[in-house]
Amino acid sequence: MLAGWAAGRTRALIPGFGQQTWKTPAVIVDSVDTVVIGAGIVGLAVARALALRGREVLILEAAETFGTGISSRHSEVIHAGIYYPRGSLKARLCVAGRDRLYEFCERFAIPHRRCGKLIVATSQDQLAELEAIQAAAAGNGVPLQWLNSAQARTMEPEIVCEAALFSPATGIIDSHSYMFALLADAERHAANVAYHSRVAAMWLENHSILLAINDDERPTLRARMVVNCAGLHATQVAATIEGFPTDCIPRAYYARGHYFALAGKTRFRHLVYPIPEPGGLGVHLTLDLAGQARFGPDVEWIETLDYEVNIERANRFYAAIRRFWPQLGDGQLVPAYAGIRPKISGPGEPAADFRIDGPSHHGVASLINLFGIESPGLTSSLAIGEHVAEIAQGAGLIASSGQQAS
Ligand SMILES: Cc1cc2nc3c(=O)[nH]c(=O)nc-3n(C[C@H](O)[C@H](O)[C@H](O)COP(=O)(O)OP(=O)(O)OC[C@H]3O[C@@H](n4cnc5c(N)ncnc54)[C@H](O)[C@@H]3O)c2cc1C
Numbered sequence: 001m002l003a004g005w006a007a008g009r010t011r012a013l014i015p016g017f018g019q020q021t022w023k024t025p026a027v028i029v030d031s032v033d034t035v036v037i038g039a040g041i042v043g044l045a046v047a048r049a050l051a052l053r054g055r056e057v058l059i060l061e062a063a064e065t066f067g068t069g070i071s072s073r074h075s076e077v078i079h080a081g082i083y084y085p086r087g088s089l090k091a092r093l094c095v096a097g098r099d100r101l102y103e104f105c106e107r108f109a110i111p112h113r114r115c116g117k118l119i120v121a122t123s124q125d126q127l128a129e130l131e132a133i134q135a136a137a138a139g140n141g142v143p144l145q146w147l148n149s150a151q152a153r154t155m156e157p158e159i160v161c162e163a164a165l166f167s168p169a170t171g172i173i174d175s176h177s178y179m180f181a182l183l184a185d186a187e188r189h190a191a192n193v194a195y196h197s198r199v200a201a202m203w204l205e206n207h208s209i210l211l212a213i214n215d216d217e218r219p220t221l222r223a224r225m226v227v228n229c230a231g232l233h234a235t236q237v238a239a240t241i242e243g244f245p246t247d248c249i250p251r252a253y254y255a256r257g258h259y260f261a262l263a264g265k266t267r268f269r270h271l272v273y274p275i276p277e278p279g280g281l282g283v284h285l286t287l288d289l290a291g292q293a294r295f296g297p298d299v300e301w302i303e304t305l306d307y308e309v310n311i312e313r314a315n316r317f318y319a320a321i322r323r324f325w326p327q328l329g330d331g332q333l334v335p336a337y338a339g340i341r342p343k344i345s346g347p348g349e350p351a352a353d354f355r356i357d358g359p360s361h362h363g364v365a366s367l368i369n370l371f372g373i374e375s376p377g378l379t380s381s382l383a384i385g386e387h388v389a390e391i392a393q394g395a396g397l398i399a400s401s402g403q404q405a406s
Contacts, residue, residue: 032058035211035223037199037237039066041175041381042373043229044182049385050227051189053398058223059191060213062198067179069231071378073307073339075259075286075297078102078112079376080169082119083276086139089354089387094376095140097383098169101178104382108181111174111289117271118152119144120161122323127163129275134165142169156270159324170271174289175378182381202226202241209241209366225397227388228369232305232342238369248362250355250371253343254305255279257297258313260333266293274324279347281375283320294336295321301347302340309335344372356384358391365395 033056036047043059044066051057063069078101084090105112121130130146137144144165147155152164183193196214203210203219209226210219230237235252238244257280266287274282279299287293295317300310314333321328345352355371362369368388377384392398 029220031222032056034225035060036227036229038229038231039193040069040071040231041179041378042370042384044179044186045381045385046227046229046388047191048182048186049389051186051191053389055398057191059193060197060199061193061195064195066183067176070339070342071179073337074378076172076175077286078171078173079379080167081140081142082133082137082167090376091140093380093383093387097380100382101379105173110177110181112171113289114171115270116166116168117170117273118156119165119273120159120324121163121275122161124162126275130163130165156268156272158267158327159272160326161324172287172289199237204243204364207366225366225392232340234371245362250344253346254302255341255343256300256302256338258309258338259294259296259336260314260317261336262293263332263334268293272324283317297339305340307338309338311335341374342372343374356387359395
């Protein structure tokens, strides 16, 4: 809880201490330089980037530990930066974040593998789309190699396709180890985290923000800067800020993606993606670092946050996968898990870009809101951290000196 941070602020906290219980005084009134709301991949990367620049950072996390939200229910793919519109935040932060992430993995010994991926066209009709993907990727500075069917089969003998693109920069990562390392490095630079600390309400002051935590009716904390990294709840958190303009909060949509694991061993060595579908990248084959294959995520628009795996979706998975891997046998798909994308564009609408809204967007000097941080949020996370630090610097909230996160 927040009281835990207040009591332990002079020492680094360690992962797992979420189980600690602290006696909460009736009222705590304390001040901190920066509050980061949410200890997912993005909140941790932002907290680390700010701590590296000498900010006093407190991460407030509603759950009992880090990474229990979107950040534990995804594909763990380090994306190359292929699909996103040129110049968009998704394109820029993915490409920059990808390189930083590989460097970070080497430096902090995070398990990962630059395994590469194939994007396959399974009919003549899809060849034009494959060409468009290659052109979009080139526009983002991501070279993809065109393979004919035979060349693709030398890389993955069991796939069937008309042609494919090979992305050598795509990889996979152990995202829990990554989050652990982000938190540990942030703590080494004097950041702290308080679990069981849900930001319930905020009030704007001239040069700071007041926060109420959990069941507090009155503010118990003052921060000179707040960064809202609350993932699926980011729009709700922004809506709790008394007086914050509602037209600066996008509408939230949720798109669930199911995963099915492949029973038994796989001979695939690369990730295999179809042509993207609206709302997602299409049901693709990903591998974990142990070589286990899983398929997903599909796209199901939902109204409420519900992680149940809808096993009726299995039939669609068999059909989608057999288009590029006809050898998939009946009964080989096992329901695995579901993740939920924090969308800010709805069904049928063009995919929205990441929104990282600083003072120039909403006029509040001490606030940065992150909305719609869906895929490639993991890949982009270190670059998102840098981007937030630059916004804070531009707004005069942090000095220009300090270390850059790498
Ligand atoms: C199905 C799926 C597949 C994906 N695959 C990939 C991929 O392969 N590669 C890739 O690069 N990206 C991928 N992504 C995107 C990536 O997983 C996300 O961008 C990233 O995990 C988002 O992290 P986050 O920190 O913003 O959110 P979260 O991990 O959800 O963290 C937000 C945190 O805020 C906390 N919180 C919420 N409200 C409050 C409050 N009021 N007070 C305090 N704390 C609060 C929550 O408890 C949570 O811990 C995928 C996403 C999905 C859904």
